[in-house]
Amino acid sequence: MMTRVSTLVALVALVAPLAGQSRTDAEITTKIRQEENAHSKIMHTLHVLTDVYGPRVTGSPSLKAAGEWAITEMTSWGFSNGRLEPWDFGHPGWVNERLTAHIVAPVKDALVAEVLAWTPGTNGVVAAPAYQLSLPERPTPAELTAFLDSAKDQVKGRIVLAGKHVFVPVNFEPPAKRRPDDQVRQQYDPNNPNAGQFGRGRGGRGDQPPPPMTASEINRRVDEFLVANGARLRVNDAGREHGQIIAFNNRTYDLAKAVPTVVLRNEDYGRISRILADGTRVELEFDIVNKEYPEGRTAYNAIAEIPGSDKKDEVVMLGGHLDSWHSATGATDNAIGCATMMEAARILKAIGVTPRRTIRVALWSGEEEGILGSQAYVKEHFGSFEQQKPEYATLVAYLNIDSGTGRARGASVFGPPSAAAIIRDALAPFADLGVVGASATTSRNVGGTDSTAFNNAGLAGIGFGQDPIEYNTHTHHTNLDTYERVVEDDVRASAIEIAATLYQLAMREEMLPRLPATQMPPLPKPSTAQ
Numbered sequence: 001m002m003t004r005v006s007t008l009v010a011l012v013a014l015v016a017p018l019a020g021q022s023r024t025d026a027e028i029t030t031k032i033r034q035e036e037n038a039h040s041k042i043m044h045t046l047h048v049l050t051d052v053y054g055p056r057v058t059g060s061p062s063l064k065a066a067g068e069w070a071i072t073e074m075t076s077w078g079f080s081n082g083r084l085e086p087w088d089f090g091h092p093g094w095v096n097e098r099l100t101a102h103i104v105a106p107v108k109d110a111l112v113a114e115v116l117a118w119t120p121g122t123n124g125v126v127a128a129p130a131y132q133l134s135l136p137e138r139p140t141p142a143e144l145t146a147f148l149d150s151a152k153d154q155v156k157g158r159i160v161l162a163g164k165h166v167f168v169p170v171n172f173e174p175p176a177k178r179r180p181d182d183q184v185r186q187q188y189d190p191n192n193p194n195a196g197q198f199g200r201g202r203g204g205r206g207d208q209p210p211p212p213m214t215a216s217e218i219n220r221r222v223d224e225f226l227v228a229n230g231a232r233l234r235v236n237d238a239g240r241e242h243g244q245i246i247a248f249n250n251r252t253y254d255l256a257k258a259v260p261t262v263v264l265r266n267e268d269y270g271r272i273s274r275i276l277a278d279g280t281r282v283e284l285e286f287d288i289v290n291k292e293y294p295e296g297r298t299a300y301n302a303i304a305e306i307p308g309s310d311k312k313d314e315v316v317m318l319g320g321h322l323d324s325w326h327s328a329t330g331a332t333d334n335a336i337g338c339a340t341m342m343e344a345a346r347i348l349k350a351i352g353v354t355p356r357r358t359i360r361v362a363l364w365s366g367e368e369e370g371i372l373g374s375q376a377y378v379k380e381h382f383g384s385f386e387q388q389k390p391e392y393a394t395l396v397a398y399l400n401i402d403s404g405t406g407r408a409r410g411a412s413v414f415g416p417p418s419a420a421a422i423i424r425d426a427l428a429p430f431a432d433l434g435v436v437g438a439s440a441t442t443s444r445n446v447g448g449t450d451s452t453a454f455n456n457a458g459l460a461g462i463g464f465g466q467d468p469i470e471y472n473t474h475t476h477h478t479n480l481d482t483y484e485r486v487v488e489d490d491v492r493a494s495a496i497e498i499a500a501t502l503y504q505l506a507m508r509e510e511m512l513p514r515l516p517a518t519q520m521p522p523l524p525k526p527s528t529a530q
Helices: 003-022 023-039 041-050 061-076 141-150 182-186 214-229 266-277 331-350 373-383 390-394 417-433 451-455 471-475 488-507
Strands: 082-089 092-105 113-115 127-135 161-162 235-236 261-264 283-293 298-306 309-323 357-364 395-401 406-413 439-440 461-468
Touching: 003 082, 023 331, 023 488, 041 061, 041 331, 041 488, 061 082, 061 092, 061 298, 061 331, 061 357, 082 373, 092 113, 092 261, 092 266, 127 235, 127 266, 141 214, 161 214, 161 266, 182 406, 214 235, 214 461, 235 266, 235 283, 261 266, 298 331, 298 373, 309 331, 309 390, 309 488, 331 357, 331 395, 331 471, 331 488, 357 488, 373 451, 390 395, 395 451, 395 488, 406 417, 406 451, 406 488, 417 439, 417 488, 451 461, 461 488
Parallel strands: 127 161, 161 235, 235 261, 309 357, 309 395, 395 461, 406 439
Antiparallel strands: 082 298, 092 283, 113 261, 127 283, 298 357, 406 461
16 A cells, blocks of 8 residues: 555656646656656767867867767757857967876885976976975065075976975865755745855955965966976975865966976875975976967867757757866766757757757857857857847857756746746756756856856856755866766756756747846956956
């Protein structure tokens, strides 16, 4: 008897969300679920984008090849008008081809490191004594100059550890991998005056005043110092637990303005630092091969479409950024986002949907360097609210996912509350998958992910919020961001939810409501932060 009751309860939970749908919509919802559950291609797409083409640094041959493969794959699914759309990155491409790192005295052991992007190689094996440059905390420009002047004679011919060892305490209260349902409901509750406050915002400094120099200013000064005074190599402390390494880039993109640079895992950096503190000489050895690609100054966004019918001149876009950092294969950031959006569109094609509006998949480059590829696309095709191009009037919305492997829990929609209500209704049949709703935003700030490039132009960017899983704690930009960290059940659920949302936007009679001119916020002032 208990088994029959449990089965009935489960059936009601699945069927109840369909009660408010038309028969046609309910049938489509069922077909979407069945297609993804029976014939999913999402993990195969992820495999190719990561294992075959990862990492995918902007301007690199592997990123361009990944885009070409994605276009070919979508074409095989029946998509059309596949193309690479160029934009001006303005910097040469860069690839790390080889890295070996060892401590050779007073002990012999391998070290775990990643190369900083857009830095030079070593031109062969470099073996040299280590020197720790213990930088002052929160220095003024004058204090930093005085300190560096005092160390000039110490760095020539040395491998320089730039900074003190970072103490990383054991975390006794790690964050949950799933967000609490009540918190997510509050975020996407249209009646909650604080809805939307759980986004991608950065923590503040509290009551501490800003430092006299930014971290990027200090880094630039140290790089100039090491180049001018003949250092052989720079070593940075990763400053993270359990061997995690985040290696970004030399922000000048000019290899002549930096010495070969690696980011060393915190545990190895600490070991070397402690041995040096004993007064013992430490010898290190590195072999780094990096390569520049001048043709990388032109980068590409990968585009493919499912043509519309009676409203074919109107477009619904979806996508994610295909570029990644180089320390791993860029699985959770953001190959799985690209695979999810490709899959959502594939599902509709596979179940025989003929969309009224054109569906356009876009896989961006240059996101990691500042949301560059999507901003270039928006500028080229749509312009902005203040300077509209003809295509501006044709875009219904752009859907984006870019926060790892966690299932989509809700959506942030740029526009009036009525636009968010339409997305909320489209997601309602999938409460059993953990999605709770949608909330409106009117922020035109660019940052965090590519949907904000559309928001900035006054267009309907729709960003999906997700369960964190291990994104912020382990994989985001780190050397652990690989295929193995993706949860298949979660990403399939996201593909189902997004496919259904895409269907509604492509088929409904009216376009998504936009903010009227009287309610459009002004463009934010350009940031002066470094």
